[in-house]
Amino acid sequence: MHRDFDEIIDRRNTNAENTDGFRDYLFRDRPGLKLPWRDEELIRMWVADMEFGVAPEILDAIRARLDRRILGYTGIFDDRYYDAFRAWCRRHYDWEVPREQICLSPGVVPALFLLTGLICAPGEAVLINTPAYCQFRRAAEYAGRPLLCSPLVRSASGEFVPDFEDLAAKCADPRCKLLIWCNPHNPTGRVWREDEQRRVAELAERHGLWVISDEIHCDLLRQGQTHTPLGKLMPDYPRLITCMAPSKTFNLAGLGMSNILIRDEALRKRFHSRDGVFGSVNPLSLAGAEAAYELGEPWLEELRAYLDGNFRLLSDFLAEELPEAEMQLAEATYLAWVRLGDCLPDVEDLTAFFAQKAGVLLEAGDGLFVGNSAGYVRLNLAMPRSLLQQGLNRIRDAIRAHQSAN
Numbered sequence: 286m287h288r289d290f291d292e293i294i295d296r297r298n299t300n301a302e303n304t305d306g307f308r309d310y311l312f313r314d315r316p317g318l319k320l321p322w323r324d325e326e327l328i329r330m331w332v333a334d335m336e337f338g339v340a341p342e343i344l345d346a347i348r349a350r351l352d353r354r355i356l357g358y359t360g361i362f363d364d365r366y367y368d369a370f371r372a373w374c375r376r377h378y379d380w381e382v383p384r385e386q387i388c389l390s391p392g393v394v395p396a397l398f399l400l401t402g403l404i405c406a407p408g409e410a411v412l413i414n415t416p417a418y419c420q421f422r423r424a425a426e427y428a429g430r431p432l433l434c435s436p437l438v439r440s441a442s443g444e445f446v447p448d449f450e451d452l453a454a455k456c457a458d459p460r461c462k463l464l465i466w467c468n469p470h471n472p473t474g475r476v477w478r479e480d481e482q483r484r485v486a487e488l489a490e491r492h493g494l495w496v497i498s499d500e501i502h503c504d505l506l507r508q509g510q511t512h513t514p515l516g517k518l519m520p521d522y523p524r525l526i527t528c529m530a531p532s533k534t535f536n537l538a539g540l541g542m543s544n545i546l547i548r549d550e551a552l553r554k555r556f557h558s559r560d561g562v563f564g565s566v567n568p569l570s571l572a573g574a575e576a577a578y579e580l581g582e583p584w585l586e587e588l589r590a591y592l593d594g595n596f597r598l599l600s601d602f603l604a605e606e607l608p609e610a611e612m613q614l615a616e617a618t619y620l621a622w623v624r625l626g627d628c629l630p631d632v633e634d635l636t637a638f639f640a641q642k643a644g645v646l647l648e649a650g651d652g653l654f655v656g657n658s659a660g661y662v663r664l665n666l667a668m669p670r671s672l673l674q675q676g677l678n679r680i681r682d683a684i685r686a687h688q689s690a691n
């Protein structure tokens with residue numbers, strides 16, 4: 286079946302973060318910022334959800350659950366969801382996940398916030414790579430724990446790689462207790478190779494660190510790429526937690542259901558102790574997540590092909606229209622990490638610049654990616670190609686207009 290990823294779907298008046306929440310998130314520090322665009326004119330390439338309709342198989346399952354008409358308190362008491370997720374991991378990653386390790390969370394982020402406080406005592410630090418998904422920093426801030434940052438660097442061929450010397454030194458810091466590892470990496474799009482991950486695993490083991498491997502983007506691989514869960518390379522390491530979810534893969538973030546795989550039994554118990562407050566499951570989310578893992582594969586394959594096409598479009602566009610821009614093709618995710626520092630060397634706040642001058646919402650710089658991000662923008666490409674083309678044209682025009690005025 287051919288899915289219509291070209292369809293433009295109206296999200297207004299759905300209280301979507303993407304359409305209605307951008308001021309709070311992107312311009313928190315500039316509350317009075319005025320944009321010379323109506324909201325509906327903006328091209329939104331920011332928050333990591335997609336402008337594509339959810340797979341019909343998933344919507345049908347949610348509708349079928351609605352047709353049962355009663356939406357009372359819900360948990361997961363049978364095996365169906367666990368079987369579906371475990372089979373997914375087996376099929377896609379040749380990875381066996383023991384059922385008892387699967388804990389549910391309304392999101393990866395709430396789990397990160399909770400786990401950081403559970404794992405690190407006061408004064409014990411969280412280590413991340415920069416640039417980073419900014420909620421990693423917020424998890425440390427929320428728990429009141431110090432943050433250590435190890436920058437990614439560019440290899441001779443231009444790809445982002447860990448600075449292993451720096452990473453080893455930070456892992457050896459006596460305060461360091463928890464490494465939050467992101468694979469595939471947001472925002473660079475790197476899918477860490479096995480040899481890179483083995484070096485990280487070896488450091489974690491040597492220093493007895495806890496590791497949260499955030500693998501939320503792992504299903505969204507460019508065609509031909511493979512993802513190796515860190516858990517496969519550390520099969521017996523008890524201090525490993527892996528985060529995976531149908532939310533990014535199937536555009537279900539609003540349903541709030543993520544898998545947090547916790548090996549250590551004592552930590553699992555402490556994690557579950559918050560279930561009295563947050564433990565119930567939304568029955569529509571459960572129906573959607575089951576259908577996603579059971580039936581979503583063909584849709585995902587088509588989505589991946591479409592995203593590959595959008596990345597080709599971006600890459601060709603940059604080569605032809607903005608040759609000063611620099612980009613390594615993301616190996617996964619629908620996020621492109623593009624260096625525009627040479628196009629706009631005098632512009633400090635690229636997020637505000639593109640919102641004002643191009644009517645394009647995107648995320649840029651150290652404020653949103655913790656550090657090591659000056660001059661970079663992150664573009665969300667998960668949108669119909671015609672919109673993407675418009676967004677890119679507007680970005681180019683704003684850059685050229687600024688260059689000729691200065």
Ligand SMILES: Cc1ncc(COP(=O)(O)O)c(C=O)c1O
Nearest residue numbers: 333392393394395418471501543
């Ligand atoms: C690396 C990473 N982790 C977690 C999340 C969000 O997770 P959730 O919506 O499950 O809280 C995102 C969203 O962009 C992300 O990029």
